[in-house]
Amino acid sequence: MLEPQAIASQGPDFSPLIMGYWRLMEWGMSPQERVAFIEHHLELGITTVDHADIYGDYQCEAAFGEALKLAPGLRDQLQIVTKCGIATRARPEHQIGHYITDKRHILQSAENSLRHFHIDRLDLLLIHRPDPLMAADEVAEAFMALHHSGKVLHFGVSNFTPSQFSLLQSRLPFSLVTNQLEISPVQQSVLLDGSLDQCQQLRIRPMAWSCLGGGRLFNDPHFQPLRNELEAVRQETGATSLEQVVYAWILMLPSRPLPIIGSGRAARVSEAAGSLNVILTRQQWFRIRKAALGFDVP
Numbered sequence: 001m002l003e004p005q006a007i008a009s010q011g012p013d014f015s016p017l018i019m020g021y022w023r024l025m026e027w028g029m030s031p032q033e034r035v036a037f038i039e040h041h042l043e044l045g046i047t048t049v050d051h052a053d054i055y056g057d058y059q060c061e062a063a064f065g066e067a068l069k070l071a072p073g074l075r076d077q078l079q080i081v082t083k084c085g086i087a088t089r090a091r092p093e094h095q096i097g098h099y100i101t102d103k104r105h106i107l108q109s110a111e112n113s114l115r116h117f118h119i120d121r122l123d124l125l126l127i128h129r130p131d132p133l134m135a136a137d138e139v140a141e142a143f144m145a146l147h148h149s150g151k152v153l154h155f156g157v158s159n160f161t162p163s164q165f166s167l168l169q170s171r172l173p174f175s176l177v178t179n180q181l182e183i184s185p186v187q188q189s190v191l192l193d194g195s196l197d198q199c200q201q202l203r204i205r206p207m208a209w210s211c212l213g214g215g216r217l218f219n220d221p222h223f224q225p226l227r228n229e230l231e232a233v234r235q236e237t238g239a240t241s242l243e244q245v246v247y248a249w250i251l252m253l254p255s256r257p258l259p260i261i262g263s264g265r266a267a268r269v270s271e272a273a274g275s276l277n278v279i280l281t282r283q284q285w286f287r288i289r290k291a292a293l294g295f296d297v298p
């Protein structure tokens with residue numbers, strides 16, 4: 001059973017692995033099956049769930065909310081994270097995909113999320129992507145209003161560079177608690193561009209998305225050398241699957257990322273939970289790095 005951990009000095013406490021619901025509509029679950037899926041990851045100690053207003057063409061939050069309505073006891077066992085700030089063409093009024101981070105939109109999106117989930121507070125709200133038209137003062141005003149009303153307990157960002165993060169932080173009277181970033185052996189750029197250094201410096205834990213490359217890690221012929229190395233390390237460590245080795249590789253980063261699981265299969269979620277028992281040596285970590293990138297350290 002996984003135990004919750006503080007992700008920033010003033011909280012919140014999240015499970016060390018997070019369940020991602022981006023693909024919920026692809027899983028074809030009935031509302032009752034969604035309840036059973038949530039209960040399954042709660043039993044493993046995976047209590048934090050990741051959403052966004054746009055997931056499933058703006059349908060995932062409401063589908064999740066349907067399950068919460070069926071089983072109201074679930075809400076207080078969960079920490080609910082959602083995001084706003086992207087406008088997709090799934091809405092007919094959006095002629096083009098764009099970003100929107102003005103105060104009105106952030107307040108409205110948070111209200112919509114609460115309504116879709118049938119809840120009265122969000123545990124964490126993130127700005128989904130950096131917006132070239134983002135006015136930091138406006139985002140800060142929206143965050144402060146949501147904080148003041150108790151509708152959102154904590155705030156963060158996603159896919160922000162360190163300077164974008166620092167800009168927004170400079171306008172806020174409380175700390176942003178995370179930067180949600182793409183982290184995997186097949187996407188290593190944030191390991192060396194300062195993003196994870198900033199998290200370590202501020203003692204906040206990043207959330208890691210697409211840890212398995214969105215599934216490409218298993219089926220892209222380009223990643224066969226990586227799969228071979230992961231299999232070798234799997235045998236050496238006694239891990240039961242390649243994904244356990246991948247999650248262990250991410251968990252070894254000193255900024256202590258929280259991997260977000262993207263699978264809709266209960267057995268794979270259980271498998272992911274076992275990755276906290278897999279410990280890699282430094283040399284195993286660098287072998288995986290090299291196999292993914294195709295070159296050695298200088």
Ligand SMILES: NC(=O)c1ccc[n+]([C@@H]2O[C@H](COP(=O)([O-])OP(=O)(O)OC[C@H]3O[C@@H](n4cnc5c(N)ncnc54)[C@H](OP(=O)(O)O)[C@@H]3O)[C@@H](O)[C@H]2O)c1
Nearest residue numbers: 020021022050209210211212213214215218260262263264
């Ligand atoms: N902040 C952002 O910009 C951002 C962007 C993308 C995602 N996210 C968050 O991160 C979460 C995870 O992202 P993700 O879904 O891309 O994660 P992922 O774990 O990299 O990919 C999940 C995909 O991999 C497949 N998969 C898992 N294990 C497999 C295996 N052993 N063999 C073959 N296929 C396998 C899954 O299929 P099955 O379902 O069949 O197992 C699923 O389609 C999302 O739900 C979302 O919450 C955030």
